[in-house]
Amino acid sequence: MTASPASPYLLRSSTAGNSLKGALDSLIASHINQIGPSMLVQVEAVKADDAAITGKVTVRPMVQQQDALSRAFPHDLIHNVPYLRIQGGSSALIIDPKPGDIGFIIISGRDHTHAITTRQPAPPASFRQFSMQDCVYVGGFLNSGPDQFIQATDEGWRIVxxxxxxxxxxxNIALKADRIEASGDVITSGDVRAGTVSLKRHVHGGVQTGAGTSSPPQ
Structure with missing residues (x-):
C-alpha cells in the first residue's frame, strides 16, 4: 500500500512491495535518514570574548522535521557549537556571529567531543556517528545587509x-598614495612635518612689528 501524496517524500513507503529490492531500499533509506545532514540554522546565542579563543554558538535548525501526516516538529537547540573564524597562525579576521544570523552546520562523522575539548588529535568520545551534536557553524547566509563592512569594488577598497x-x-603606519584628503580635523599629540619643516619647531624670518607678515616657515 502506497502512502498518500501528502506524505513527505522521504517517508513514503516503497512501491516495490515485498521484493528484495524494496527491502534493500527501505533499509538503505532508514540508514540515510539517521545521518545528520549539513543544514541551515539560526543563531540563538553567542559566547565570545574579544580576541580570545574562538567562541561557540547555540543554534536552531531551520528545516523542521515532519511525520507521516506532514505535521512539522521543530528540532531541539544545539548548544556549544564552535564557529568559523578566518585565521592563520596568530593572525585573524574577527567577526563574531550575532543572534539572528543564519548559517550552516557541518556535521562530523564521529563524536568529536575530545578533539573540541583538548584542541588536539584524539579518539572519538563515543560510538555516536553523524550526530547534529557533533558539528561546527559556518555563517552567514541569507542575512540582512550590514551597517558596516569592507567592500572590494572595481575602483578599490571601501570601508564603511x-x-x-x-x-x-x-x-610605524605607512600610507602611500598620490594624495591624502581629510574632510574633518586632524589632531595629533606628536609633530607634523612637511618635507623638512616641523609644525611644532619651525621658525619664521623677517619678523617685525606692525602690519607686516613673516617669511615662510623654515
Missing part, C-alpha cells in the same frame, strides 16, 4: 562604519 575606526600598531 557608523562608528569609529581604530588602528593600533606597535611599529
Amino acid at each position: 562604519t557608523p562608528g569609529s575606526v581604530t588602528i593600533e600598531a606597535r611599529g
